[in-house]
Amino acid sequence: MTETNLLEPIWLRVLEITPQLTKATYETLLMVLIALSIAAVIGIPLGVLLVITRPGHIWEQKWFYKIANLIINIIRAIPFIILMFAITPFTRLIVGTTIQLKGAIVPLVVFTAPFIARVTESALLEVNKGIIEAFLAMGASPWQIISKVLLKETRSTMVLGMTISAISLIGASAMAGVVGGGGLGDLAIRYGYQRYEGDVMVVTLAVLIIMVMGMQNLGNSIAKKLKK
């Protein structure tokens, strides 16, 4: 029996776990998409604020900049696996539970929003100061400068930044699987690691690799299109 098991072609085992694999893929994608969307809604404006409130910029707010900068650095310093457990009271406050998809989304958002803020910040800082000055001289309002200069000029870089964020979210979502969020990471750990089913591990990793490559390619091609 053990011998046949060993010789059993991998695809047969794949076929066997297809339902779990599909479910896990779906869960991962769902987690990434939901967390990414919410994190973007928080992170992009935060990144914009980090740029425009710094000294000498269009909406200088020294203290806001210093405090936001500090908080982001602190959150970014905490490894996700620790962050996830450390903020459980907060997670419960927001969604009422710390497990399942809902419970996983909150720490993922807390983890990714500062990341997106930094990605946005570094993209926006690339915009030539002279262009901003030219628009100030044309009588543009701060909001017009954000929408017509900062975000418009960097839209290609921003798409690449969001791609990086999405991919780092896939990694984090694997850890979120531990609290019952499910997903591919969870599958790999439960079958591949805890039950020593190496083939499941391999298949799961293959799906993750395809997912990462697909996202990167999609991001690259959108960015290319937006770049002029």
Added chain:
Amino acid sequence: MIEITNLYKTYQSNEGNVEALKGVNLKVEKGEIFGVIGFSGAGKSSLIRCVNMLEKPTEGSVRVNELEMTKLTKHKLREARKKIGMIFQHFNLLETCTVFENIAVALELSHIPKASINEKVNNLLNIVGLEDKKNNFPSQLSGGQKQRVAIARALANDIDILLCDEATSALDPQTTEAILELLLDINRKFKITILLITHEMHVIKKICDKVAVIEDGVIIEEDTVLNTFTKPKTQTTRNFIKSIMEDELSESVLKKLRTKKENNKILRLTFIGGSASQPVLAIIAKELPLWPNILCGNIIQIKNQTLGRLIIELTGDCQSIDEGIKILKDHNVITEVLNYD
């Protein structure tokens, strides 16, 4: 149109305060092209940026169109800025937008309806001569073409005043000529007042009506361009003039002059407009026992006037030389005796 009174600008930094402007007074009349020239660090950039409050003055008043710019609210300031165009040394266009979009965006800022934006942008493209480039990106344009886009963008909101911050400093000589022609054209056609800053005397003589020389945060000289060229008051101004008009004798020529035994005088003659057309040197040589010898000469065009300058050696007896000088002066030639001993 623009009235700057007692303007001070001090920059604070960790190394101490830097006084960029120290009590500048300036008045630019409507329809004029006014040039401010100075070496880098003289404060000219701070000065022009104080006009539209890109730089907030430390002290003093800036009035544009009777509006005290230093006291405007943010909203009022934005409205005022829409009527003051500005172009820059490095063009400052949106790199990811086409030529058309780069101009249209200025109109979008003023919430102008889409239909009229299209018509207006096409009209502006026509003015700056870039109709065929409307779908190109800035990276596909030459420096001169980029500056044309910037000019079209500045003109979009029917401005009264155009500020030019070293607008031709990044361009080659031919392109500079073409851009200056365009500015001159805009000034005449649309009666737009232009205030420009530059470090090139060439720009001043080509298009400016008036010039102010700034040094160390102070205006050291201000007059019409012609007067400045003919009667410069400071050494800095003379140096600027020298950059486009050879005005001094070379050492080798001077050496030869010093060893000469004959009685002579070195004269600098300046001819303006009409006086340039008379053969004055021939006249004095014919009427008096004098031998004029041209050592150095220049003719330059100052906007629409011709300015000629000669340095001559006049050989003859003292009395004849004095009479000769009188004849020159009678013919409206500005005559100065140079001392080279």
